[in-house]
Amino acid sequence: MTPGTGEQARRQLRAVRVRATVIAVLAVALALVAGGVALVLGLRTELSNDVRDAARDRAGEVARVIEAGRGVPTLAVSADDEEFLQVVAADGTVVAASDNVEGRPALARPAPGGSTTVETGLDEDAFLVVAVGARDGDRELTVLDGRAPSGVAEATGTVTRLLLIGVPVLLVLAAAATWAAVGRALGRVARAEAAQRRFVSDASHELRSPVATVRQHAEVALAHPARADAAALAGTVREEAVRMQRLVDDLLLLARADESALAATRRPVDVDDLVLEEVRRLRANATNLTVDSTGVAAARVTGDSDALRRLVRNLGENAARHARTRVTFALTDTGDGQVRLTVEDDGPGVPPADRKRIFERFVRLDESRGRGAGGAGLGLAIVAEVAAAHRGRAEAGAGASGGARFVVTLPSAGE
Template sequence: MRATAASIVIVAIALTIAGVVLLGVLRESQIKSIDTTLELRTNDVAALIDEDGAFETLSVEDDEDGFVQIIDAAGKVVASSTNIANEPRIIAGGEGSNTTMQFPQLDHDDFRVHVNFTASDPQFSIVVGTNLEDVNDVLATTRRSLGIGLPILLLLIAGMIWVVIGRALRPVEAIRSEVADIGGGDLHRRVPEPQTDDEIGRLARTMNAMLDRLETADVAQAQFVSNASHELRTPIAVIRHELEVGLRGDDDVLLREIAAEVLEEDLRMQRLVEDLLLLARRDGRAGEAPPVARLLVDLDDIAFGEALRVQTDKTVTTSGVSAGQVRGDPDQLARVVRNLLDNALCHAASRVDISVISTPDGLVVLSIDDDGDGVAEADRERIFERFGRLDEARARDDGGSGLGLAIVVGLVKDHGGTVTVSTSPALGGARFAISLTDARI
């Protein structure tokens, strides 16, 4: 309704202006036609005077339509049409002038008057005029036609606009109605998409794309909560079982063993909760990259430090580590290297190699290779998903919580880098590599 009303107001203003212009143009056209007729009449009278110099009684076809008056050089009326006989001289301007004036003694309508001079000697001025009744009638008829036609035309236009806008907005209403009915459990539903490439069609496709993302996020969130609950349930159950066993006995050695087991499960649960909080904080930023400290970090020092940290019977070599300096948060980058190293140790048969190199294209690449089974190409994206495990049946002690690599991807992305997995050319297992911008470039 608002769109139709606004359109009608604009159209009404435009049509009113057009009507006024039309009336003005029509009047000018009629006046020019009358001026031409009056000029021809003065020429006829002037020709008559030039031929014999005599004045016969001047007349017009209709005494109420016009008049003729001849004035000598002294300003005396020497001849006139019968309808203005004995009338004083008409003062209407110089030669060739056209004037609109009134003659109440003849008619209440305006008269158009033209003045011309003869070429004879003595010279006379000829004044002819005609009333504008026909012009006024034409203008009045046109105004009445416009007064009747414009409202009807506006009604027709209003109806057309109402239909066109209603048809154009009908898909919007369908989209609005569908979106209004979509609840939290109905994210699988989609709004109807009109088969057009206009703004409404693009709106519908954008809405459906948004619903796709919401459904994907909802499924991912539900899966995340389910996996987190599953991961937390196991240490909680272990802790409960150990405590129940401890309550039934009074052996100090047994109690110490139980305490050690409970502490181990508690640490496992603590690490899991910390990982969940880290991911939740990143998710809570609505797609914005969290702020990262821009400190100078020696990636080779972090690699050496993490290699010394681990306690394992597997061989960890750092012979491939060379100087590499990047900008970022040292704690977060240490977390990245630690997670990758722990992951490699979980799957290595006997050896893990760490290397850090600076490339000619301005990157520092840290790679961790193992001699395990490697990662198949079909699984190289899935392993970076949260709680992603290639072998769902393997032991928890070997598999961890499934959040380590997801955290690696997030932290490296925050630092403007990338993470890739491939086959280790030297050890035959998996190679995880992170690439960061060299701070020295």
């Protein structure tokens, strides 16, 4: 990727991040404002209903006393600036009143059972007046209970102020959370895209070399058929075809790993059988090496036998490729729900700085890991992917003889 292309990609990602954050904040703001308005209106309605119910209950008490034949009782209120009581005759005459409205005409004339709001001068707010009918002998009376809704205004005002403070704070938090979350998501997308481009580039490079080799030998044979050695040409083509097939198989396996398709078939697998199989193969093919399997004990995991066989083979091939005289396998069930496979060689080892990087795709640490000796640099990457797909891990370290030690830890079959 060129610097200009990289800068353009960063600007595009930043623009996407800004748009996503703005959209999220607007959506949250709309929801909060709508919710806040609904809360305030609902609170105001509920409190107003409480005031109306309290006024109706108090007026009802006075009406029941009158209808019981005990006359109009003394009307008293708990707070002179928050409540008043009046008993009004049918012609509008005030029959009785609480002290705070004594001598004043009827402050309201709602029909019995109804309510209204009036300005009384007792408080800055208009009073809610509830009327309850009563009969005193032949007289039709109306009991009026007026209440100042000051508590309603105070409560809704407090909630409104809290919302005016809280909503901006929540929006800032939402913006920060969205900015961070989108940034992390876009960072993963950018890394995945870069890894994909690098993967395709490396794969293309690895495939180009065997194709070029086959083409070169074929062109030489066509140009000089008399001097062409058919057996040598066939051997070269076969060798490069095997190399390409191995690379394609590796790429397909890694593609399955990217799609989380490894270990899709899970069944009990005796790992010791796979290890001993690889030991026999190495002893047959690498006669100059001592392959020690005395540390291999019975161990079983649950997973994909083909993928686990590939893991063991890649570790064995890697060790045999770099060993001087000896490769050692060890396998044990640790007893704490883990199976540990160790493969060690007496070769040059892996520098500490490269012990994590060596499990990355297409990584070859030096010339000894070149095409002729080390393949495409996918073997240990496959080891790491297969281990991760089986909920395990792969690690590189130093062996007892100074060579490389690779340890793969997997959950045992009972876990």
